[in-house]
Amino acid sequence: MGDRFAGITWWCDRCGSQLNEQRGFDDYKYIWKCTECGYKNSISSDNIYESHEDYHSRQDKNNN
Template sequence: MSGRFPDVDWFCDRCNEHLNTQSGFDDSKYTWKCEGCGHKNSISRDNIYDSHEDFLG
């Protein structure tokens, strides 16, 4: 994984699967297709939340 967001854990917006552990995951890509459900997730600073509750709004 790249160092663009070194301390961020990424989760799929659809199925909540942990993306960081998926084969070949690289946060320098701007989208990542979840291996679990196929959803294309945006990997950007705008999608970083302090908690799951903040994500749910």
């Protein structure tokens, strides 16, 4: 089975660890609990950003 989101690198929203490299990571799961900090990250197309700037821009809009 291939990746649901091929070519996407997933990062923990709390600690910044790369989720793709964590043992057992599967992007077919809609929630992934980071093995570094325990934060439950949403794995969905809504959380794919073009860049760090895009991520921060959307976060700023959501917080206003």
